Amino acid sequence: MQYLAPDALARARRVRLVIFDVDGVLTDGKLWYGPGGEELKAFHAFDGHGVHLLRMAGLDTGIISGRESQAVEERAKELGIRHVVQGASNKLLAFRQMMRRLRMQPAAVAYMGDDVVDLPILTRCGFACAPHEAPEDVRRRVHYIASAPAGHGAAREACEFILETQGKLAKVMQRYLK
Numbered sequence: 001m002q003y004l005a006p007d008a009l010a011r012a013r014r015v016r017l018v019i020f021d022v023d024g025v026l027t028d029g030k031l032w033y034g035p036g037g038e039e040l041k042a043f044h045a046f047d048g049h050g051v052h053l054l055r056m057a058g059l060d061t062g063i064i065s066g067r068e069s070q071a072v073e074e075r076a077k078e079l080g081i082r083h084v085v086q087g088a089s090n091k092l093l094a095f096r097q098m099m100r101r102l103r104m105q106p107a108a109v110a111y112m113g114d115d116v117v118d119l120p121i122l123t124r125c126g127f128a129c130a131p132h133e134a135p136e137d138v139r140r141r142v143h144y145i146a147s148a149p150a151g152h153g154a155a156r157e158a159c160e161f162i163l164e165t166q167g168k169l170a171k172v173m174q175r176y177l178k
Contacts, residue, residue: 002157003145011127011143012165016108018054019062019083019095019121020155022072024114025131026063028151041071042151050156051079056175057168060102064094066117092120112158114138114150129158 005011023029026047032040051061062083063076069086076084083102088094099106107126111118114134119141122128128142131150139145144161146154163169 002147003139003142005143008127008143009165011107012110012162014108015059015110015127015162015166017060017062017083017102017104018051018110018112018159018162019064019098019125020051020111021113021115021118022063022065022069023067024133024150025112026075026151026155028149029114029133039067039069039071041069041075043071043075044152044156046148046153047151047155048075048079050159051081053163053169053172054159055080056172057163057166059162062098064088064091064098064111064121066091091117092124095121095124110158110162112155127162131155 020026026043027041034040054061061081063081064085065072066088072086083098085094106124109125110127110129111121111125112129113122114131116137123141129144130138130142131146131154133150144158146157148154148157160169
């Protein structure tokens with residue numbers, strides 16, 4: 001079941017940058033290791049196309065992840081995600097540095113995270129989102145909880161919600177209906 005805070009619509013309308021955590025948001029949170037110890041990740045096309053829709057509508061995108069992975073670097077390049085911070089032991093510091101570099105106010109930023117390590121950003125950004133599997137400590141502090149599972153459409157759902165509240169979803173969808 002989707003959850004919306006009373007002020008979710010107003011908050012989503014102000015968003016100009018959407019930042020995602022990776023494990024447990026853009027993936028289902030499982031960590032896979034190959035025979036040589038390489039880390040493998042599975043990303044869902046639904047979520048990737050949600051990122052593409054954001055970019056088509058003129059919103060900027062980013063990633064802040066506590067882990068480092070070549071798969072994330074490749075996926076970000078493929079999706080045109082310009083702002084990528086991996087290996088962030090202090091996610092709030094990474095967030096603040098990104099805000100300074102982009103000259104962006106936190107009120108104009110959406111962040112989707114899934115665990116307590118994301119709370120410092122979730123409690124400071126303008127529009128905080130989480131997948132429905134997030135722990136209760138996270139769920140009660142966000143403005144939007146997706147009904148789709150992490151790594152299987154939760155990010156896409158948040159992307160479409162933001163675009164719908166801004167009146168941009170129908171316009172970007174028209175490109176597919178021509």
